[in-house]
Amino acid sequence: MRRVLAILLLVAPVAAEAQSAVPPAALSDTQLADPAAEARANALMQTLRCLVCQGQSIADSDADMAGDMRALVRRRIAAGERPEDIRAWLVARYGDWVSYDPPLSAVTWPLWALPVLLVIAGAIVARGSFRRRGRP
Structure with a gap:
C-alpha cells in the first residue's frame, strides 16, 4: 500500500503540469457579437480538423491549438474576410488534411x-x- 501511495505522490505533480499555463486566445471560446458572422465562423470551424486531435473539428476540440485556430477564424471573419479565403490560407499553411473535405x-x-x-x-x-x- 505504501508503494502505491508513493507512486501516486510521484505521478500527481506530473499530471498537474500537463495542463497548459498559457491563457486561451481572446476569441477561442467567446462568440462574435454579430450572429451572422458567428454563424459563418462556426460553419467554417466545423469543417476544419484539429491539428492535435485530428479526429475532431476545431469547433469541438478542447486542445489549445484548436482554441488558437478558433480565435484566428473569428478574428478574420470579424475583419471581413471570406470563409473561403480563410480556409485557403489554413490549407496553404497546414496542408490539405486540415480540411475534412480534401480536394x-x-x-x-x-x-x-x-x-x-x-x-x-x-x-x-x-x-x-x-x-x-x-x-x-
Missing part, C-alpha cells in the same frame, strides 16, 4: 477511390458466396 488531387485520389473499390470488392465476394450456396 481531389494526385495525392488524395486513393481516399476518394477506396470506398468505391471496397463496395465493388464486397459485391464480388457476396456474388461468389451466393453462387456457391445455390449449387447442389
Whole structure:
C-alpha cells in the first residue's frame, strides 16, 4: 500500500503540469457579437480538423491549438474576410488534411477511390458466396 501511495505522490505533480499555463486566445471560446458572422465562423470551424486531435473539428476540440485556430477564424471573419479565403490560407499553411473535405488531387485520389473499390470488392465476394450456396 505504501508503494502505491508513493507512486501516486510521484505521478500527481506530473499530471498537474500537463495542463497548459498559457491563457486561451481572446476569441477561442467567446462568440462574435454579430450572429451572422458567428454563424459563418462556426460553419467554417466545423469543417476544419484539429491539428492535435485530428479526429475532431476545431469547433469541438478542447486542445489549445484548436482554441488558437478558433480565435484566428473569428478574428478574420470579424475583419471581413471570406470563409473561403480563410480556409485557403489554413490549407496553404497546414496542408490539405486540415480540411475534412480534401480536394481531389494526385495525392488524395486513393481516399476518394477506396470506398468505391471496397463496395465493388464486397459485391464480388457476396456474388461468389451466393453462387456457391445455390449449387447442389
